Amino acid sequence: MLAAMPDSAPSPVSAGGASPRAGGDACPGTLRLHRADDGALARVRIPGGVLDPGRADALLVAAERFGDGELHLTSRGNVQLRGLGTECGGGLAGLLTDAGLLPSAAHERARNIVASPLAGLDGSPSLAGWLAELDRLVCGSPAAAALSGRFLFALDAGGGDVDALGADVTLIARGPDALLRIGAGDEVFRVPADAAPRAALRAAEAFLRAAHGGAAAHAAAAAPGSGALQDSGSPASAASQDSGSPASAPQVSAAWRVRDLPDAVRTELVRSIGATAGPAVHHPRPRHRKAAAPAPGPVGATAAVSVGVPLGRLTPAQWRLLTETARRYGGELRLTPWRGIVVPGPFPRQEAAEALRALAGAGLITTADSPWTGVGACIGHPGCAKSLADVRAEAGAAVSGEGSAAPAAGRSAAGAEAGAAVGRPGRLPVYWSGCxxxxxxxxxxxxxxxxxxxxHRISHVRGERREPTTTVRNDDPARLAAAVAEARAL
Known part of the structure; x- marks a missing residue:
């Protein structure tokens, strides 16, 4: 089985450089499991993070029947199931297909779509129509089956939250129109709102042609008047569809994502899209966002409630409580790219407070002053063979102010103070990685x-820039907690 790369792992190619990839995309899905140290892993794509209670129930059944019972949220609002038996593939796929979570076997890893989780709840426009239409178009495009499991669409309600994530194709709601962004560039194209999902798909298909054909082939295919952004199935898209069936779509690309394209090819890709979409508009992508995630607590008075999930890991009891809350009120869960969950209402005011108390009692983050706010970690040891530390335990120790193995009586004042400070509101997010x-x-x-x-090496990341680092020895957990708290306070 091929080794897999989790949602936001760095691409193995440098931005602007040609990809050395010689094999197919190895990202896990539900039909291709990844073997980890704690068993097999499946990643279930949840476009826009939107789940109805029935599908949420099915995910829990899958986790309990085939895995360790827990559900893990990813940085793209997807769900991972861990501890799976290696022979569960057929049963898992059948269960998810019956629940409507696997509408196209050929496209199951291509359905990577994030969306503003508060769309339609905080005064921003709803994105439900765009989300449903884009997912339908992706699943209906033979060419899109060749998209890497890392290629990302983003639907932004206008506030810049998911636009800041640097997706490959981003749609931004802007009045009666939409803005189409390709990659992380600061130029966007204005398109009619009702044509926005189709424009996003065409841009993704144009990326595939660029990735497969290189600069010269792409320039010829995407020249103005060539129909480069015509519908899937047109003669212009034949090169990326072969016989027109999903099974025959090319499975090996020269690049996983837009940023992996050589500079000249990426520039030509954007130019070709502009030739069809219209003049470019300068609209810089948001950078250095500290508070893009929905704040825990009530949303828009009582239009919804928002919770964070410590380290993105949900127990069966927590998942059941969230699902039942959604079933009772808005009928929907929205998984966020920041490992949180929004339950749309509306909630009667008193019942919103009661729901939040119950969710807090279950161990979820319901207030901004929770010590867990902004704290994240990879799976770490022992779940991952590459990890050099149990970073989840270390993150928890830093949050609580306790050294990884030090007795409470032996804790230093610096360690205790750092633990109290690490989750204070207004602090920078912190992410612990095992490698x-x-x-x-x-x-x-x-x-x-x-x-x-x-x-442990600690550094301050600002977009593409990384500040000078500090290294703390592995045998000094109190100093580690203090150093992390100090870094977050910058």
């Missing part, structure tokens, strides 16, 4: 804590 891959790390501005053979 240099930093799987699932956040975007924008954050504190990066990486386990190394010599200790």
């Amino acid at each position: 240099e891959r930093r799987c699932g790390h956040p975007h924008g501005e954050w504190i990066d804590v990486v386990a190394t053979p010599d200790g």
